[in-house]
Amino acid sequence: MEALPSLPSERILVPLLAVASAAFVAYIALQLPRWTHRISRRLLSSLPKSTAKEAAFEESQPVIVSKELDFPSDWWTSRKLFELEKRAVISKTWLHVCHSTLFKKAGDYRAFQIADFSFFVVLGKDGRLRAFHNICRHRAYSVVTKSEGSCLVMRCKYHGWSYDTQGKLIKAPKFEDNQGFSKSDNNLFEIRTFIDSSGFVYANFDVYGSDGLTIRVGVPIRAKLTLVDSWGVEANFNWKFAVPSGAFSVSSLIYLNKFAELLTKASGLFESWKWPTEFELSPLTRLMRSSNGEHWLTITVIPVSESQSTIQCSFYSSRTDSKAALRVTAVKQEIDDSIQKLERCFTIVSASDEIPDAASQEPLLAEIKAHSRLERLMGGEVHPASRMRATSQACKVADDLCRELELAAHEKLPALNGLDGLAW
Numbered sequence: 001m002e003a004l005p006s007l008p009s010e011r012i013l014v015p016l017l018a019v020a021s022a023a024f025v026a027y028i029a030l031q032l033p034r035w036t037h038r039i040s041r042r043l044l045s046s047l048p049k050s051t052a053k054e055a056a057f058e059e060s061q062p063v064i065v066s067k068e069l070d071f072p073s074d075w076w077t078s079r080k081l082f083e084l085e086k087r088a089v090i091s092k093t094w095l096h097v098c099h100s101t102l103f104k105k106a107g108d109y110r111a112f113q114i115a116d117f118s119f120f121v122v123l124g125k126d127g128r129l130r131a132f133h134n135i136c137r138h139r140a141y142s143v144v145t146k147s148e149g150s151c152l153v154m155r156c157k158y159h160g161w162s163y164d165t166q167g168k169l170i171k172a173p174k175f176e177d178n179q180g181f182s183k184s185d186n187n188l189f190e191i192r193t194f195i196d197s198s199g200f201v202y203a204n205f206d207v208y209g210s211d212g213l214t215i216r217v218g219v220p221i222r223a224k225l226t227l228v229d230s231w232g233v234e235a236n237f238n239w240k241f242a243v244p245s246g247a248f249s250v251s252s253l254i255y256l257n258k259f260a261e262l263l264t265k266a267s268g269l270f271e272s273w274k275w276p277t278e279f280e281l282s283p284l285t286r287l288m289r290s291s292n293g294e295h296w297l298t299i300t301v302i303p304v305s306e307s308q309s310t311i312q313c314s315f316y317s318s319r320t321d322s323k324a325a326l327r328v329t330a331v332k333q334e335i336d337d338s339i340q341k342l343e344r345c346f347t348i349v350s351a352s353d354e355i356p357d358a359a360s361q362e363p364l365l366a367e368i369k370a371h372s373r374l375e376r377l378m379g380g381e382v383h384p385a386s387r388m389r390a391t392s393q394a395c396k397v398a399d400d401l402c403r404e405l406e407l408a409a410h411e412k413l414p415a416l417n418g419l420d421g422l423a424w
């Protein structure tokens with residue numbers, strides 16, 4: 001039986017349908033990403049606020065990049081490396097400590113702890129703020145044992161050695177009549193301090209460090225600003241994970257505080273409260289100011305160990321009503337949430353040996369490598385905060401040599417190939 005010849009309309013319709021189908025599929029393929037994006041945005045906006053904020057936070061997380069060969073595999077977890085960081089970076093960097101408005105009258109003091117450094121700031125009778133290592137010159141007991149207080153004579157509880165507000169030893173029971181004993185040789189060890197034009201107080205543990213401090217705070221703080229609250233939160237992550245995200249150099253103060261950066265993105269706090277201005281007070285501290293200039297918040301990441309930090313916060317306000325206290329409560333909650341998110345991030349990163357945003361960590365690595373090289377040249381550990389370096393002419397000469405070698409170590413840095421031979 002002969003096949004029926006196809007109708008002319010059929011011959012036209014089949015290719016037309018094929019073309020139409022192909023065009024439809026292409027249209028769908030083109031539109032699908034747009035539709036998906038719209039749907040996901042609608043879904044995201046329909047989520048409860050906190051969930052949407054968490055999604056935004058996840059988006060803001062740094063992209064994990066391949067591990068740099070220069071970084072040791074235990075960059076986040078090494079105790080030995082943390083010890084080196086204290087000598088190489090924390091001992092040599094200008095660090096924000098507090099605000100000068102905390103000290104009203106002579107004798108007012110505040111005690112602080114950064115890494116192993118226990119010290120206090122006290123207002124002298126001469127109206128000058130000074131910082132001292134909290135170490136009695138007799139047997140190294142703590143001179144002040146409270147976090148804050150006020151006294152014109154600080155008496156060590158152990159054997160009664162007493163110091164005035166300028167750190168001078170004024171009483172040393174049973175020692176004063178000893179031949180060869182000199183009170184003036186046993187004053188408290190002073191730490192170099194600096195107060196910027198906004199009244200923030202900085203300290204540098206390096207005995208012979210540079211005084212060339214450049215402060216980036218450009219907006220003066222109101223004179224009536226008072227501390228509303230100050231608190232610390234323990235955080236289970238390495239300080240390097242929270243701090244450096246910009247150029248890190250001991251000789252410069254151009255830093256970003258990654259913790260505050262993430263906090264801002266994560267919480268939306270500063271968006272809703274209109275906190276448009278942020279400053280880097282030091283490598284470890286970020287300052288935020290409300291747009292009306294009424295409120296200021298400092299967030300400091302204090303290194304505690306290779307796996308722990310303390311997030312120290314201070315909230316200042318020109319208002320003394322209940323509104324300021326209410327805001328502090330909200331700030332505390334946001335900061336707690338952000339710390340928990342960072343802790344979860346750190347758990348993943350530290351287990352994988354990855355270096356998120358490795359480029360931002362490289363300047364810090366460079367400082368550590370330079371100091372490590374210096375220690376190799378010196379044949380032992382170099383402690384910039386060690387007061388023994390300043391106690392005799394011989395030590396001064398050794399220290400000058402140390403400085404020259406330090407510069408040499410920095411100059412030779414680009415020629416270093418990896419960390420081979422460096423004592424981590």
Ligand code: FES
Pocket residue numbers: 136137138139140141156157158159160161
């Ligand atoms: S340790 Fe301070 S007086 Fe003895």
